Every structure is written in structure tokens, then in C-alpha cells.
Amino acid sequence: MIKDKNNYLRGEELRVKRKVEIYGGRAGYNSVAFTGERYQSMSRFHNRMITTAVRLKRESNKITTILSKIPFVRSFSMAIDLIAEYWRRFLVAVIVSLLMEFFLIEKSNSFFLYTIPINGLEMLLGLLVIAGLIIKISPISAYHAAEHKAFSAYEKNLNLTLENIRHQPRTHSSCGTNLVTSYFICFSILFMLFGETIWIYLVAWAIGFELWKNEPKVIWDLIVVIGKVTQYLFFTSKPQDKHLLVAIEALTELEKEELANKD
Numbered sequence: 001m002i003k004d005k006n007n008y009l010r011g012e013e014l015r016v017k018r019k020v021e022i023y024g025g026r027a028g029y030n031s032v033a034f035t036g037e038r039y040q041s042m043s044r045f046h047n048r049m050i051t052t053a054v055r056l057k058r059e060s061n062k063i064t065t066i067l068s069k070i071p072f073v074r075s076f077s078m079a080i081d082l083i084a085e086y087w088r089r090f091l092v093a094v095i096v097s098l099l100m101e102f103f104l105i106e107k108s109n110s111f112f113l114y115t116i117p118i119n120g121l122e123m124l125l126g127l128l129v130i131a132g133l134i135i136k137i138s139p140i141s142a143y144h145a146a147e148h149k150a151f152s153a154y155e156k157n158l159n160l161t162l163e164n165i166r167h168q169p170r171t172h173s174s175c176g177t178n179l180v181t182s183y184f185i186c187f188s189i190l191f192m193l194f195g196e197t198i199w200i201y202l203v204a205w206a207i208g209f210e211l212w213k214n215e216p217k218v219i220w221d222l223i224v225v226i227g228k229v230t231q232y233l234f235f236t237s238k239p240q241d242k243h244l245l246v247a248i249e250a251l252t253e254l255e256k257e258e259l260a261n262k263d
Contacts, residue, residue, distance in 0.1 A: 019255075019259060019262075020036055020037065020254070020255045020258040020259060021036065021037050022034055022035070022036055022151065022154060022251070022254070023035045023036065023037070024174075025147045025150075025151055025250075026147070026176075027140055027143035027144035027146070027147045028042075028044075028140065028143065029138065029139055029140055029143075030044050030045050030046060030139060030143070030246075031043060031044040031045070031143065031246065031250075032143050032146060032147045032150070032243075032246050032247040032250045033250060034147075034151075034250050034251050034254050035057055035254075036057075036254050036255075036257075036258045037258060038056060038057065038258060038261065039054050039055065039056055039057060039254055039257045039258055039261075040054070040055055040056075040057045040254070041053070041054045041250045041251070041253050041254035041257070042054075042250060043246045043247070043249040043250035043253070044246070045242055045243075045245075045246050050245060050246055050249050052249050052250060052253045054253055054254060054257045060081075064077050064080075064081060071210060072206040072207075072209075072210060073206075074209070074213075075205055075206045075208075075209030075210070076202075076205075076206070078209065079205065093127065093131075096127065096130065119191075119196055120191065120196045120201075121187065121188060121191045121196075124184065124187060125184075128180070128184065128234075129234075131234075132230070132233070132234025132235055133234070135234065135235050136233075136234055136235070136237060139243075141235060141236050141237040142236075142237050142238070142239040142240065142243045143239070143243050143246065143247070144231075144235055144236045145170035145236035145237060145238065145239045145243070146165075146239040146243040146244045146246060146247040147247050148168070148169065148170050148171060148172040148175065148231075148236065149165045149166070149168040149169070149170055149239065149244065149247065150165055150168075150244065150247035150248055150250075150251050151172060151174075151247075151251070152168040152169060152172060153165045153168050154251055160248050160251060160252055162241060162244055162245070162248075165244050165247070165248065166244065170231075170232065170236045170237075170238070170239070171227075171228040171231040171232050171236065172228075172231075173224050173227075173228070175227065175231055175235075177227050177230055177231045177235055178212060178223060178224055178227035178228075179208065179209065179212040180227075180230075181223055181226050181227040181230055182208035182209070182211045182212045182223050182227075183204055183205055183208035183209070184208075185208070185223065185226070186203075186204040186205075186207045186208040186211070187200060187201070187204035187208075190203060190204050211223065
């Protein structure tokens with residue numbers, strides 16, 4: 001059975017003063033995770049039960065800390081950290097890219113293979129669409145939406161009840177999808193100006209990251225609108241109560257652990 005569901009049904013009008021800073025969250029196939037000041041929590045739904053693990057978050061090494069303070073350079077420091085943490089997903093993306101290049105770009109002498117000439121921009125768009133469709137039809141999209149809803153309620157100092165969280169939007173302005181959107185827009189502009197060269201992949205990432213980091217008013221407002229549409233259409237779906245309860249549990253347990261171990 002789902003853990004103590006009734007505990008999260010009451011108190012929809014209550015507001016509480018939050019004492020813990022939440023730095024980010026992510027969704028998995030059957031899980032939601034959040035990162036706080038010192039700890040990380042992850043709640044999973046398996047066999048109709050929610051289990052939660054809370055651990056100290058990984059410390060950044062000195063080189064990463066130094067690089068993270070240098071504009072444009074810090075984007076690659078973050079990329080290295082992301083690849084190290086999500087290397088399996090990165091490996092899948094590389095394999096899909098190579099397959100797309102083999103079947104769609106490279107010339108083939110095979111009678112059975114018909115290749116379609118596409119450029120880097122079209123391939124990048126294709127990768128994003130494929131990733132979005134995979135996430136959309138999997139439980140990840142519902143857990144992703146639940147993560148956003150729980151975090152939105154937390155930001156508003158609402159009591160973390162099902163009733164409160166159901167009414168929150170399933171998109172969020174701080175979602176990593178907005179970083180991907182920023183990168184894709186920068187890449188598209190550079191591609192149209194300079195054509196397909198290897199350096200625009202790197203420059204687009206550096207510029208896109210700085211836009212995401214600094215959020216310049218007019219430009220970022222447009223990126224967020226596009227990002228939220230992308231989140232809604234491809235990367236989230238309407239969550240059920242079980243998805244919301246997993247997100248509530250992850251956030252609640254993280255807050256408890258952070259408060260219990262404050263200096």
C-alpha cells in the first residue's frame with residue numbers, strides 16, 4: 001500500500017515557513033529526487049510501496065568549484081559533472097546519435113538502406129524529439145510533473161498535501177528543459193549564421209548556459225515560454241496520486257534531514 005496516504009490529504013489552506021533551501025530535483029522511471037544544502041533524497045515507488053533514501057550530497061572537487069565561477073567556462077564544468085553522474089543516459093544519447101548518422105547521413109551501398117541527407121540542426125532536433133517521445137510514453141513524464149508540482153507548492157510555502165499539489169502547474173521555470181531550450185535556440189541561430197561547424201556546438205552550449213544562469217529579462221522570458229511549452233508537450237504528463245505522493249515523500253524527508261542536521 002502507498003505509505004500513509006491520509007497524512008497528506010488534510011490542511012490544504014495551511015502555510016508554513018520554509019527553513020530549507022532546495023537546489024534542484026529530478027525524476028526517474030519510478031522515482032523523484034531532490035537536492036538540498038547538504039543532503040539528497042530519492043523516493044521510489046515499487047510494489048505499491050514508497051521507499052526513501054537520504055544521503056549526503058556529493059562534494060564538488062576544487063577544480064570544478066574554481067571553474068564554476070568563470071563565465072562561459074563553467075558551462076563545460078557542469079557538462080562534465082552531468083556526464084559523470086548520468087553516464088548511462090549520455091551513452092544512450094551517443095549510441096542514438098551514431099545510429100542516426102549511420103542510417104540517415106552516411107552514404108550506404110546497401111540496397112535495403114535509403115539514406116536521407118540531414119544536417120546537424122535537423123539531427124539535434126530529431127534527438128530532442130526522440131528523447132521527448134520516449135519520456136512522454138514512460139512513467140518518467142508523470143514523475144517529472146509531480147516533481148514540478150511538489151516543488152512549486154514548496155516554494156509557495158504551502159503545506160505539502162495532495163490537494164495543494166494537485167493544483168500546482170506541471171511545468172516550472174527552473175526546469176532543466178529550459179537549459180536545453182536555450183542551447184537549441186543558440187545553436188539554431190549560430191547554425192543559420194555560420195553553417196555547420198564543430199565550434200558552434202561548443203559556443204552555443206556556453207552562451208545557452210549563461211542565458212540560463214543569468215536569466216536576462218526579455219530574452220529569458222521568451223526562452224521560458226518556449227521551454228514550458230516543450231515541458232508540457234514532451235517531458236511531462238498528468239500525474240496520478242501515486243506520483244505526487246512519491247514527490248511529497250522525497251521533499252518531506254529531505255527537509256526533515258536538513259533541519260535535523262543544521263549547524
